[in-house]
Amino acid sequence: MIQLENVTKKFGGKVVLDKISMDIRDNELTVLIGPSGCGKTTTLKMLNRLIAPSEGKITIDGIDIEAIEKIELRRKMGYVIQQGGLFPHMTIRDNIEIIEQLEKKDKDHIVENTIRLMEMVDLDPEEYLDCYPTELSGGQRQRIGVIRALANDPKIILMDEPFSALDPLTRSNLQDEFVKLKEKVDKTIVFVTHDMDEAIKVADRICIMRDGHILQFDTPEEILRNPADDYVENFVGAKRIWDSPEYIKVEDFMIKKPVTCHPDTNKGRCLQLMSSSHVDTLLVVEPDNTLVGMIGRKSLYWATDKNSIARDMVYPNMSVAKPDDNIVDILRIVDEEDINNMPVVDDKGKLVGLLTSSNLVSTLSRQFLSEEQEEAKQEEVSEV
Amino acid sequence: MIQLENVTKKFGGKVVLDKISMDIRDNELTVLIGPSGCGKTTTLKMLNRLIAPSEGKITIDGIDIEAIEKIELRRKMGYVIQQGGLFPHMTIRDNIEIIEQLEKKDKDHIVENTIRLMEMVDLDPEEYLDCYPTELSGGQRQRIGVIRALANDPKIILMDEPFSALDPLTRSNLQDEFVKLKEKVDKTIVFVTHDMDEAIKVADRICIMRDGHILQFDTPEEILRNPADDYVENFVGAKRIWDSPEYIKVEDFMIKKPVTCHPDTNKGRCLQLMSSSHVDTLLVVEPDNTLVGMIGRKSLYWATDKNSIARDMVYPNMSVAKPDDNIVDILRIVDEEDINNMPVVDDKGKLVGLLTSSNLVSTLSRQFLSEEQEEAKQEEVSEV
Amino acid sequence: MSDLFKYMAENSSEIFRLLIEHIELTAVAVGIAILIGVPLGIFISYVKGMSKPIIGVANVVQAVPSMAMLGLAIPLLGIGVLPAVFMVTLYSLLPIIKNTYTGIASIDPEMVEAAKGIGLTRGQVLRKVKIPMALPVIMAGVRISAVTAVGLMTMAAFIGAGGLGYMVFSGIRTANNLQILAGAIPACILALLVDFLMGLVEKLVTPISLQPAYMEAKAKAKKGRTRQKAILGVAAVLLVVLIGNSVIGSMGGSKDKHITIGGMDFTEQFTLVYLYKYYIESETDIDVTAETNLGGSQVCRGALKKDEIDMFIDYTGTIFVEVLQNDPITDMQKVYEVCKDEMYKQNKFILLNQTGFNNTYTLATSKEVSKEYNLTKLSDLKRVAKKLVTGTTFQFLNREDCMKGLNSKYGIKFKDSKTLDGTPRYTALENREVDVIDAFGTDGLLKKFDLVVLEDDINFFAPYYGVPVIREAVLKEYPELENVCNKLSSVLDDETMMELNYRVDEKEEEPEDVAKDFLKSKGLI
Amino acid sequence: MSDLFKYMAENSSEIFRLLIEHIELTAVAVGIAILIGVPLGIFISYVKGMSKPIIGVANVVQAVPSMAMLGLAIPLLGIGVLPAVFMVTLYSLLPIIKNTYTGIASIDPEMVEAAKGIGLTRGQVLRKVKIPMALPVIMAGVRISAVTAVGLMTMAAFIGAGGLGYMVFSGIRTANNLQILAGAIPACILALLVDFLMGLVEKLVTPISLQPAYMEAKAKAKKGRTRQKAILGVAAVLLVVLIGNSVIGSMGGSKDKHITIGGMDFTEQFTLVYLYKYYIESETDIDVTAETNLGGSQVCRGALKKDEIDMFIDYTGTIFVEVLQNDPITDMQKVYEVCKDEMYKQNKFILLNQTGFNNTYTLATSKEVSKEYNLTKLSDLKRVAKKLVTGTTFQFLNREDCMKGLNSKYGIKFKDSKTLDGTPRYTALENREVDVIDAFGTDGLLKKFDLVVLEDDINFFAPYYGVPVIREAVLKEYPELENVCNKLSSVLDDETMMELNYRVDEKEEEPEDVAKDFLKSKGLI
């Protein structure tokens, strides 16, 4: 665990980081994100002692890093540098292998490792290993920077905007690689990015910074669902959550007070209820709110007996949703089963809400409609 | 107009660009996009003669650029360099103003212009103009690189991944600035990026490159809707279109053969029709397919007269959609008017399709469900 | 150590004069080397094919031994400032060219591409990017050159261009370590000063951000610049004044009627040059340049032959023995005539009338002794030598035409002979440890210690009379010079020269002033 | 021009020998300078406070005039290889230190940060990043130093360390431009060679990507490297062999019983040194180091005084006139005795027996003339001079102890006297344009032209007999030397030396071989 305690950094008189504290947990991928110039790189460089904090202290597993030998500290940490930082006088191979070579690792192992890494970032080892950095494109250089940090198989990896110059396909592959890496081999990764999609995709926890302060440090889900303030919400992007629809839960958008009736209500009363409350569906519940079933106009038609009661008219095979199902689950069901309405039931079988097609449509349309409209609709929808 | 004709570039024996031809139109923002190493930067550098093509020729307004004096050519073109390319020995001010100073422009004008530009990219002139590049963060440097290219107010601007190091808010502001710039003051912009969202947002036309070839060169809409091949589709991202929902047209997802009835059909026949075809709504059309209206179960209830015919039972105030309305328009209407079904009618009032809530839901859910499911559903949906 | 301080203090005015000369010479040479070397270095970094040949030439030049270079330069450029500056400039080129070339060639090519990409012309890329970024390396070359030039410029003294080398080489010639150090130490200090000033230049022209550790010192650096500029400004003004002075001086000398009088490198000669200069200038409308400090008589004679000077004051004995390779004889008139004839025959040099001073060996004694033994002439020695102790140089003691001759030819035998050197002889005489010492006829010390010079009534010592030597062509052009010089020459006698030398050496007056003074006091000007 | 080629061709073996010496000296000096300078430059780029003082010291050293440096170094380090290498090393330091410092200090700090960031230690940052990136600048400094050192090393000749400077300075002393050039031109070529080799080193150690324009030449460069390595390999092997040789040579000389014989810088002395060396070595178990080419007799005497050599062969006349400042006399025994006494008194130097050769002025004539006028002795001249024409140097004509004396003391008056110089005298004699010429007693040319040397039966010419001079202490340690040397000395006469000189000068045999040969032929070894 890496801990920052009240760390402040000043350049000249300018305060760049202002008493920030954070815990970076082991085997997690922590993302630092924030607007340009907020101090992400500075924070990262303090972790491997390229920059000394003006105040405060940083510990790794409880040991002040000032007490750890610099070189040892840095060899334990891979470091991907923001602007690449490849050595122009070395071939790509030497750039990648420099630390391994210095540590006199087994030759064959080095070569194998390099080839594996090159393949991981989708660069042809044959073609590029003997080139010099100037012969590579921007994105290719960046990838070399990334694998240089991995070559020595460090426990901690610091990555400063490692994929900023990559196209979406390559980038997405690499993101997956890193998530896998962290999970399979227990790496602690600190990852700077300015791309919220990326952050949400890879992060275990996200630290949102601004002007040298930490605004929020939490899981992606919490940040998406409960942004700490307007700035975070805005930075994350109000519609961002649609890029992670699994965080949109049924309880967030279901109709919370659907129109219900007692199981003993008769057909006429049912029809009357539908008309008076402008709905096509009634939910049949016991007095203790246990869901019995659902009836619609169709069922009323089919029920030829004038005295049929609600309990007898309910649809068969009714699908139900749970309040913490997410919208993707629901859409999949809706899509598969071609149904329009779906009651929401808690663990004990009690009715808590209702999902309808139009309710889904209006939820889904939120991502495309502008804030104001949305806001205005919000209440309306939840009352339908 | 900048034209590339069969331009080939080899580095050593390696073919980096292979006979590419393209027209870059005046006053348009042309985006070059493609995977890392595909030759975007190389193409850009050939436009201002930093690199000479191995074969082929490049013309500007019909004049071979080889015939234009290099310096004149370059001064006519702003150039934002991929890795920043700021001069470390000059202050930010000098970096920005270097060309203006050399051209001995009016001092006051230069100062004003610089301040304006700094404010455009959201950097405090007071704070940064006297700094040196090493004192700036990655994103700050990149922004300086951008305004250096603008300082001399060139007609053509070449931008090589100009916003890759910027956070989403800053980036989005700058994207807007550039779109405005192009529209207001007639600039021709060639913009390299690897970010498809960005490309779609700012581009008039997008050139998708791969391995030194042009895969597709078209408007964003065309590329989104009709990717030239699987690679493009994949590169663009199948779900990408949901980021530009305005390109999703009603005709793309409406039910193309809704259940209709003649205006003279009586109530019983209507009910029968609904049951047999499992729908809640019937569209009432003249024999020449002109839409008369829509009836649903509700209207059948209300029509107490057993002999009522369809024509008399249609809903009042029916909203209709046009086939080239986009999904956002429709959602807005659905949202505002709280309706479930909407017939689609062409310019002549003839019925061409129908939109229903569940049809909308399944369309919208496509963005979240995986390819296979989607593919499978595709036909189903369009038949409902 | 304290000896050294004393020596330097005693000779401070001369050291200072030489230092100034040295600064002028070095500044000009380094300046020219920079003006040539930096553009050349830049040039070859652009034109690929040229770097090898040009650096090759600079290498070859650097490898030529400096003595050989001098040897080769003199026939081409003669003596004086020109060849000295030329030589030092040549030697200064390599570090400047090489470092300029290396500095510019090793700039990050991506930086250059960026500069080109934003539309800088070749020249602007150079001025705005390449030179500023290569500046630390270029300046390293310049500083190496400048410092080396300070040391090399000591060679200038070999060819009469003056400078601190004069001290060093006369120190080496006379094995006088103090003198060597008195020349070498100011040179070293000058080198430090030069490097310091160059360092300031470098700091001023180097962009702050390229200076190591500028961040912490950013504010300070900006403030510091003002002070640096001030120091440099003062230095520059001083230099311009210095060089301007000597340029104007030399320009002032190029009027219509004009001659140059050369002088050797010891006190008497300085004064003599100015004596003739002022007198000629007052009696004629000829303008005279004083070209003092040309080294030995050999050098002066060479300069006269090559028309670099028009006249100088030689000594008859020197011509007779050294040039004509005769054994010394004592007949002053015969010596003069042989010299006059031979010099004319060999070189078309004309010897004007001999002056009245004879800078030869003499014997001197104190007033006291003189009275006691009634000793005023050499011939008196026969009588009293047995009672006297001499204190002479080793050389005087062993030369046939000195002590040995006195003994063998005139049977003069002293009671005892001690070998002593330099000033100690005079002190020993004063303390009466010795009674008679040897001396040169016009030595200022004779005057200082107020001694009695024994009159050479037996014509024993070979004559070393001062005599103006002039080229025939010059005399034809300005025939008036003959009378004027002769008139002055007749006024100058041992007594006078001794006095004048005394004033310059002991009282540390300037030779110019002493000369002017004397001429005025005699009503000559 | 063609003169020059001829001269160089004629002296090619000597030039080559000097060149090899020069290469050894320069290589060692530059090698040491690199070993000191580069680490020092690196050191001061790390330890901020040190850069000023250390560069300051290097500046000061650079500004010391080289002559003064020599003057100061000799008392400390004596003469020979050590002070020469020391001096050149000192002068080579500044460019190396300064450029190393500048190169390292001006590396892009972001690059250094990257290196630190990925976990390189200070040393690794230095080795892997800083040095490779600064290499062009460092090598520029090294190349400047190396080339300058080639030129400076000519100074070595002043203190008996040999090298090409020997040619240059003896050329300067004798105003022989051909000789100057014959020394200077190989030095220049050597400089180019050194720079070329250094260039190869630089190319090999510089990462390809930092070399200008590597891209186009990438494939070529890789191929080229093999060839470069080969060239460098050969050069390195040669150098090691050279230096190794001289090191082993000098080590071999440090056996238990051991003396060093010094020699001056002309042909005869080379042979003499080897003659005594081989003879002593064969007759005793003393090991002798030959320290030839020490400059003039002054230098040898200095070296003897400072125990740097133990013995050398001086000339009686030289001691008598130059050291003791006597007027020349003709009595060879008296001269010898005066010299012997005085040298012992003054320095505890012991003059062993005089040799039989007298390297003084003589007159010579052709066999033909000799027969015609029955002319074999000087006294014969009285009789026939009126009919003869002499061809002599200007000096001979004008010296009292030469032609003038013949005239004045013996009334010998020739029909006519022409002044001629050098070899032309011999040719003129051969063509009978003149009948009698002057010569030095042991000149090889006498032998070459097979001339008759007129016997000095009137004891006219001052004696310049060769005489071994040895320190008393040495003789005490190895008393056997006295007999051995005397035995050899008695064998050496004019005839012999003339023969030997002739073989070395004209037949271009090596002095060692000639000496060995001679001793063998006489059954001496």
Ligand SMILES: Nc1ncnc2c1ncn2[C@@H]1O[C@H](COP(=O)(O)OP(=O)(O)OP(=O)(O)O)[C@@H](O)[C@H]1O
């Ligand atoms: N100087 C060079 N020498 C050799 N190969 C080069 C050189 N410059 C570029 N290349 C190669 O040309 C190809 C195209 O490079 P280019 O820089 O145009 O790519 P790019 O499309 O801009 O990529 P990126 O998005 O990563 O910046 C790459 O494979 C690169 O390795």
Ligand SMILES: Nc1ncnc2c1ncn2[C@@H]1O[C@H](COP(=O)(O)OP(=O)(O)OP(=O)(O)O)[C@@H](O)[C@H]1O
């Ligand atoms: N060496 C320095 N001297 C002075 N100020 C600095 C220095 N390094 C960084 N700064 C300032 O500190 C602030 C934070 O810089 P930092 O590089 O940490 O930003 P960042 O969050 O990494 O931004 P970006 O996303 O643009 O890379 C910036 O305002 C920058 O101007």
Ligand SMILES: [Mg+2]
């Ligand atoms: Mg950053």
Ligand SMILES: [Mg+2]
């Ligand atoms: Mg690129």
